[in-house]
Amino acid sequence: MRLVQGRLSRILVWIALIVAAFMTSFPLLYAISASLMSQADFNAGAVLPTWPLDFSNYVDAFGKFPLLHYLLNTLIMSLIVMVALLITCSMAAFAFTFIRFRGRGVLFGVMLSTLMIPWEATIIVNFQTVRDLNWLNTFQGLTVPSLASAFGIFLLRQAFRTLPHELFEASQIDGASRFRFFVSMVVPLSRPMLATLAVYTFINTWNKYLWPLLVTTDDRVRTVQIGLRSMQGEATTQWPMVMAATVMVMAATTIVLVLGQRQLKAGLAAGAVKG
Amino acid sequence: MTAVDTKARRARSTGRAQPPHESPERRRLRRRREWRNLLSGLAYLSPVLVIFAVFLFYPAIKAGWLSFFNTNVRGLPTVFAGLGNYIATLTSDGFRQSLVATVSFAVMVVPTTMAIALCLAVLANEKLRGMAFFRTVYALPLAISAAAAAVVWRLIFHPSQGILNAFLGIFGISPVGWVTDPNVALISVSLTTIWMHLGFTFIVLLGGMQSLPTELYESASLDGAGRWRQLRNITVPLLSPVLFFVSIVLVIDSFQSFGQIDILTQGGPAGATNLIVYEIYQNAFVHRQVGYASAQTVILFLIVVVLSAVQFRFGERKVHYQ
Structure with a gap:
C-alpha cells in the first residue's frame, strides 16, 4: 500500500513520521535530557538542560554506585549466554535437519512443547536447584538455566533446511565426517540466521530481570538491571543521577540493536511468517 | 557412500518400507548405521536435552508435586496438604x-x-x-x-x-x-x-x-x-x-x-x-x-x-x- 500519492500527502506522511518518532522516542529523550540537568534545575521543573551540559550526574553514578562493576557483570553474562546458546542450538538444529534417527520427530515435538511452559512456572524449583548446587552469586547460576532455547533451535532449523541436501551428500562422498560438514559448511552458510539469534539473545539476556533478582543476593555478579532497581530505591530524590545510570543501561542494547537491526528484522519476520 | 546406500536412504526418506528380500548382511549394515545415527543424533542434542531436563521439565513436574504439600522456610515439603493449596488459592481474594x-x-x-x-x-x-x-x-x-x-x-x-x-x-x-x-x-x-x-x-x-x-x-x-x-x-x-x-x-x-x-x-x-x-x-x-x-x-x-x-x-x- 502506498500512502504517498502526491505532494500534499508526502508532506502529511512526513509530519506523521516525525510526530510518531517523537512519541516513541520521548521516554528516551526525556531520560537523556534529565540526566544532563543539574539537581537544582531539575527541582525547579526544567524540561531541557541548560548550556553548558552538566555531566556530573554520570560521574556520580559511576562514583557513588558500582555501576561499572554491574555493567561488566551484565556484559559477561550476556556474552556467555549468547555464545553458548548459539553452540547448543545449532548442534540441536543440525541433528534435527541432517541426522536421520529413530524418535527424531517425537523429540522435536517435545522440544516445541517447551514453548508452552512459562519460564515463571519453573523459577521456584530452579532457584532451589541453583541454591543447592551452591551456585547463588555465580555466573553459572545466572547463565546455565538459559543455555537452551526452543525458539533458537526452531529458528536455526528453518535456516539449515534451506541448505541443499546435495551439499551433505557431496561432503560425504568427499569422505568428510559429519562434524566437519557441520563446522565447515552448515555454520558458515547460516551466518545470517546465527547473527539474528546472537543479537536477539544478547539483548534478551542483558535485559533479564526476575532471574538475576533471585540468584544475586550480593554485589559479586549482580547485573545492572538489579543495580538500577536498588539505586532508584536508595537515591529517591536524585533523579538526574538515576537517569544517568538508566541511560548507561539502555546504551549497550541500543547500540546492539542499531548495529544488528537488519539481522533481527529478517529473523523475527522469518519466525513469524514461516513459523 | 555407495549408490545402494543412497538408494536405501532415499527409500526411507520417502517413507517406503524396507524391501522384504534384504540380505542378512545388508540388514546388519543397516542396523549398524541406524545405531550410529541414533547415537550421534543424541550426542548433538545432548546439551539442550540436559538443560531442558534439569531446568525446565524437572522444575515443571516438581512444582506440580510441591503444590500438594505445605513447605518449610527452605521450600522443602513437610506435610501433605492434598488440594489444600489449590483451595486456598482459588478462594483467596x-x-x-x-x-x-x-x-x-x-x-x-x-x-x-x-x-x-x-x-x-x-x-x-x-x-x-x-x-x-x-x-x-x-x-x-x-x-x-x-x-x-x-x-x-x-x-x-x-x-x-x-x-x-x-x-x-x-x-x-x-x-x-x-x-x-x-x-x-x-x-x-x-x-x-x-x-x-x-x-x-x-x-x-x-x-x-x-x-x-x-x-x-x-x-x-x-x-x-x-x-x-x-x-x-x-x-x-x-x-x-x-x-x-x-x-x-x-x-x-x-x-x-x-x-x-x-x-x-x-x-x-x-x-x-x-x-x-x-x-x-x-x-x-x-x-x-x-x-x-x-x-x-x-x-x-x-x-x-x-x-x-x-x-x-x-x-x-x-x-x-x-
Missing part, C-alpha cells in the same frame, strides 16, 4: 484480584500495542528518503529493558516532578496520582508496557508487510480503492498470520510481566497492579510459602496452555494463509 488485574491488563495492552504498531508499520513501509532512520527509532523500545523503561516512566509519572502532571497542569488539570491512585495505577503500568512492546511488534509487522505482494495494491488502486480500503481489505487480511503470531506472543507476555511492576508499584496500591507473576514471586520469595506459590504456578501454566489453545482454534479460522 488476593488471587482472584490478581487474576482480574492480569486479564484487564492484557485487554488494555494487547490491542492497543498492535494498533499503534500497525500504524507505525504502515508509515514506515513507505519509500521515502531517510526511512531507515525512522525505522530504527520505531524499533528502539525493543532494546530497552523492563527495569530501565520502568525507571524512566516512574519519573514521567512522578506526582510533583513528572512531566505528565506538568503537562496536564498547563490545561489546569489537577495532578493525577499515576502510580498511587488504585483506579489509575493499572493504566499507568499498561502505558509503560505498551511502550515497551512497541518495538518488537513494529519490527515483526513491518517484516510481514514487506513480504506482501505489491501487485494486489496496484490493481486495487486501479479499481479506485482508497488507502483506507486497501488497508482494511488487503493489508490486514494478508497480514493475519503475522498479527495472529504477535497477538499470542503479546498475551503470553502480558501474563508474565514482572519487572515494570516491581519498579513502578510493587503490586500496589491496594493490590491494584498485583499481576499474577508478582503474586507468585511475593508468595514464594517474600512470604516463603513455596507450596502455596507452586499451586499458583500450576494454575498460571494451565492458563497459558488454555490461552494458546483457545487462541489457536479461534484465531485459525479467521486467519488467511497464503
